Amino acid sequence: xxxxxxxxxxxxxxxxxxxxxxxxxxxxxxxxxxxxxxxxxxxxxxxxxxxxxxxxxxxxxxxxxxxxxxxxxxxxxxxxxxxxxxxxxxxxxxxxxxxxxxxxxxxxxxxxxxxxxxxxxxxxxxxxxxxxxxxxxxxxxxxxxxxxxxxxxxxxxxxxxxxxxxxxxxxxxxxxxxxxxxxxxxxxxxxxxxxxxxxxxxxxxxxxxxxxxxxxxxxxxxxxxxxxxxxxxxxxxxxxxxxxxxxxxxxxxxxxxxxxxxxx
Numbered sequence: 617x618x619x620x621x622x623x624x625x626x627x628x629x630x631x632x633x634x635x636x637x638x639x640x641x642x643x644x645x646x647x648x649x650x651x652x653x654x655x656x657x658x659x660x661x662x663x664x665x666x667x668x669x670x671x672x673x674x675x676x677x678x679x680x681x682x683x684x685x686x687x688x689x690x691x692x693x694x695x696x697x698x699x700x701x702x703x704x705x706x707x708x709x710x711x712x713x714x715x716x717x718x719x720x721x722x723x724x725x726x727x728x729x730x731x732x733x734x735x736x737x738x739x740x741x742x743x744x745x746x747x748x749x750x751x752x753x754x755x756x757x758x759x760x761x762x763x764x765x766x767x768x769x770x771x772x773x774x775x776x777x778x779x780x781x782x783x784x785x786x787x788x789x790x791x792x793x794x795x796x797x798x799x800x801x802x803x804x805x806x807x808x809x810x811x812x813x814x815x816x817x818x819x820x821x822x823x824x825x826x827x828x829x830x831x832x833x834x835x836x837x838x839x840x841x842x843x844x845x846x847x848x849x850x851x852x853x854x855x856x857x858x859x860x861x862x863x864x865x866x867x868x869x870x871x872x873x874x875x876x877x878x879x880x
Contacts (some may be wrong), residue, residue, distance in 0.1 A: 629859045631659030635764075636710035637858070638703060640664045640693055640751060641720030643672035645768065647822035648666035650717060650854055651675060655684030662687045664720065675733035686738035693747035694739065695719050715858055716742070718748040718792070719769040726781025737784065744788035745795075752799060756808070763807030767857050768796050772816040772874050779831070791816075793870055800868030809867040811857045816874025818845045840876035846867035849873065 643646045645664035652675070655661045661679065661777040663686055665672035672688055679686040687709045691702040703714045707713040711860050721853050722742045727736065733770070748768055770771045771789040773779070778786025793812060835846050872878060 618821070621798065627855075629657050631857060631859055631861045632855070634660070635714040635858075636660045636662070636704045636707070636712050637715040637717065638662035638664065638713060638751075638755070639703070639717040639719055640699075640747070641666075641769075643668035643675060646815065646818065646847045647717075647719045648675050648720075649851050651679065652720065653851045653855060654858070655679045655686060658684075658688070659715075660685040660710050662689060662702075662710070664689050664691060664693070664702050664706075666690065666692050673726070674717065690731070693751065696750075699747050699750035700754040700873065703751055707755070707758045712761065713755055713796040714762065714764040715766070716751060716755040716759065716764075717767045717769070718751050720747055721769065723782055723785040726779075727781060727784070728781055732784065736793070740784050741788050741791075744785065745791040748792055748795065752795075756803065756806070759804070759808045760806035764808045764809075765858050765860075766799065766803075766808060767854055768792050768810070768812040770796065770814045771811045772814055772872065772878050774814060775872075775878055775880060779835075791873060796870060797868045804867060809857075810862075811863070811867060812870045813850060813853045813857070814870050814872045814874070815847060816849050816872070816877045818847060818850060818873075820847055835877075838877055843875065845873065845875055859867050870878075 637659045639647050639650050642651045642663040650660050651663050672706035676686045676688045687706055689702050689705055691698040693699040724740050730820035770792040774793045796810055796812040850873050853873050
């Protein structure tokens with residue numbers, strides 16, 4: 617993992633230097649790996665977190681120690697108005713906003729459909745779906761000033777319906793995949809490219825919380841490459857989609873990062 621992170625840091629994309637990028641859900645996992653990677657490219661990084669204050673502060677210190685620019689901001693993006701505040705504060709701190717990565721999300725527990733309550737439905741959809749719409753809506757006027765990018769984190773679950781007890785999570789990620797394509801068409805006149813990355817089984821706190829060892833092994837066996845991915849394995853796809861030099865003619869696309877587990 618360390619070697620991969622160092623290799624990613626050695627790749628330089630000059631068109632990302634100086635860009636202001638907000639990453640939601642950036643305290644751990646894929647979000648934290650993205651924060652390190654974009655900071656290493658010279659981008660100014662907004663690191664959003666909700667409950668994981670200590671990991672977020674440690675990440676910010678790490679980025680600053682390496683010479684990077686970071687703005688740390690807390691907010692519960694599942695609550696109405698909080699997402700907009702996070703976007704506005706970050707954009708005003710940097711004076712501009714060039715990129716938004718909607719990465720915040722979670723399963724909020726494995727439950728069969730028979731156990732769903734209205735409250736559980738609202739919590740899952742607010743966190744995974746409504747927050748993406750709210751952040752995008754708030755970021756749009758900033759991004760269209762000079763053009764920019766939005767990258768949404770969806771999931772392999774959006775295509776395969778999710779695993780045991782994860783159907784509602786999968787449906788919320790299906791929303792993210794669909795709105796990615798819709799916003800790509802709606803915002804193209806504003807020079808804003810909208811794409812998404814769909815991770816498969818990635819070793820992050822997400823699976824530490826919701827997937828036991830037996831379930832994880834079953835999933836690993838279903839991956840043709842034979843191993844569970846890391847957060848760093850996902851980073852290249854995001855950097856590619858953020859760079860206009862590499863992907864300037866790409867919008868409305870979803871890159872699957874899953875070791876071959878799903879080949880659409």
